[in-house]
Amino acid sequence: MAKGERKRAMRGRAGRMQGGRGSGRATPGHVRLWGRHAVEAALLNPARVHRKLWATREGVASLDGELPPDFPVEYADVTDLARLVARDAPHQGLVLECEQLKDVYIDDVLEEGRPVVILDQVTDPHNVGAILRSAAAFDAAAIVTQDRHAPPESGVVAKSASGALETVPWVRVVNLARALDTLAERGYWRIGLTGNTEATLAEALPAGPVALVLGAEGEGMRHNIEAHCDALARLPISNAIESLNVSNAAAIALYAVATRAT
The missing domain is CATH 3.30.1330 (60s Ribosomal Protein L30; Chain: A;)
Structure with a gap:
């Protein structure tokens, strides 16, 4: 309709x-x-x-x-x-x-060329909602979280998402590492965002489909999730600030994917 x-x-x-x-x-x-x-x-x-x-x-x-x-x-x-x-x-x-919305599965939402956002233990509903909003703005195929370490669907998430909860598929999985394996099998290049690397996101971006992996603020990605990434990259922020809010980092990374040279 x-x-x-x-x-x-x-x-x-x-x-x-x-x-x-x-x-x-x-x-x-x-x-x-x-x-x-x-x-x-x-x-x-x-x-x-x-x-x-x-x-x-x-x-x-x-x-x-x-x-x-x-x-x-x-x-x-x-x-x-x-x-x-x-x-x-x-x-x-x-x-x-x-x-509540029906469960969706990762194999059902992937579309060629559209990025996917993976959230590792991001539990703040305001952040998840804001990331959904950015995912909608930059045409991401889905966000993926682990069932046990993500907020439930709620009014706070929906309000922060400003409507994007209804349009961006939210895939909940039992095993995040297994979901990353599935993305690799489907041809996605998995980039983990971290401040502990020299390579910038622009340097790490490939020409093909990308899965952006972001960890919780402070702790970052878990070691096992980081090990399932094809590359690690950082956002080139000023030394005047230690890090960005995870939702801000997701928005900037999605913008970088959307505007990369082809």
Whole structure:
């Protein structure tokens, strides 16, 4: 369905539901999203199954397109909405509860020439959300994380991603090293970003598809993950600062891949 058709499909009058305000936590198997960009992207995502929207009338009016006439909406004021989300979360008059996205697999998302971002124990949901946003901006095929060492899908991730949670595949794997082996088999050159090397990213970039591997701030990549990289590279930052935030580093690296000489 084209974007314009999706917008038209959202037009209509929102229904009104009676009942309580919610507990402030999504039910098991569901996720609660907030903020206009995150909610709007989820509403337009055909892969999402929606349960309920709590909203102010101004929040609904801010959507790019309107809701179907039978969409489950409960109108509420700003104070009530604040009880449904994380403390001080900027909900912008919109809180959506929906089912979590279905699992995706690495073999199903790889597209020739598009970079992949591998995150090794990056656990801050704000960072993961910001990396999703950069991945969308620079046309990455996916981000890949390990199940046990990454944040769950959440409103914080979605708000930081500004809609990209709905458009960039997020592959969760049991074994990150095995996922890197799969990428190598598919022709990806795996570059681990670290400050402990002389080669710059520009020097390490090949002409073919690239997997960018980033570790947690401070600790960096684990030794086993670093050993599964084809090359290590650094961003040529000034000596005035020790390192970059991991989401900033991911954005710069993705820009470098997008603008490399061919």
